[in-house]
Amino acid sequence: MRTLTEERRQAIITAAAELFQEIGYERASMDAIAKRVGGSKATLYNYFTSKEALFETIVRTYSANFMTEAAASLTEPGSESRSLEQKLTRFGELMLQVLTGENPALQIYRVVVGEAGHSDIGTLFRESGIRQSMEKLAQVMDEAIKTGELREGDPMFFAMQFGTLVKAETEILLFQRELPRFTPAQIKQMVRNGVKMFLYGALPRDGGKN
CATH class of the missing domain: 1.10.10.60 (Homeodomain-like)
Known part of the structure; x- marks a missing residue:
């Protein structure tokens, strides 16, 4: 051999x-x-x-790292001194930098979305890094609940909600033939929008007075 x-x-x-x-x-x-x-x-x-094993490796190589790199920031040195808003902002920025960057992450993600209805590709994608990353984010949500930074609730549900909000403005890319590239400033703004929506909602603050 x-x-x-x-x-x-x-x-x-x-x-x-x-x-x-x-x-x-x-x-x-x-x-x-x-x-x-x-x-x-x-x-x-x-x-x-198998083809499944090869695809799982591809997901780990190109796509799952858009979550795993972001999740690593939650426990990196110095993270313990950050507020919840700061942790979520850093997580979101790292996630979108990979998802919208010069690599096949988004294209592979589109393959997953397109095929998930008639194969086990969605499960492969989730188990190849997404699940563990979301569990780390859920731990941060759980800590925030215990310290009173978040209301009582399911930490994993909060993690999924936040991930969806941060990616909200990039979802249109799944339907476009040509993929645009976002500037660092645009990524920061999209993350800021997602963090604010998650933490503060869409209702006017201070009784609608500001």
Whole structure:
């Protein structure tokens, strides 16, 4: 058997990611991926035991990190001194920087959304990093509930609500053929909008007097 190399493994991941984006998860076969990267299907299986395993690796490589990098900020040195608003703002900015940046994260996410209705791709996506990241965010919500920064409620539900609010202004990208690029200033504003909506809601404050 040929010696497995990291260079070859990365080439397979790149070729498969491109093919999934072009024709979707269900239509992409291991045969087609092998043809795209060059080499035999047998060699491909030496690196990845199934298409599902290959896709899971792609999700971890390109897409799940839009949550895992953000989640890491919740426990990084110095995070304990930040307010809830500061923690959520940093989390949101890191998440959107990856999701809207120069990498296939959003394109792979679009593949997931498009295929989730007729395969287990959505479960693969969630289990490849999203679930653990949301659990970390839920822990922050739980701590905020205990300190009185948030009202009583389900921490995981709060985490899901916040994640949805931060991504709200980028959801339109799922329906566009050409993907625009957001500036750092635009990302900061979108996150600011999401954080404020989560913490303060849409009702006028001070009885509508300001």
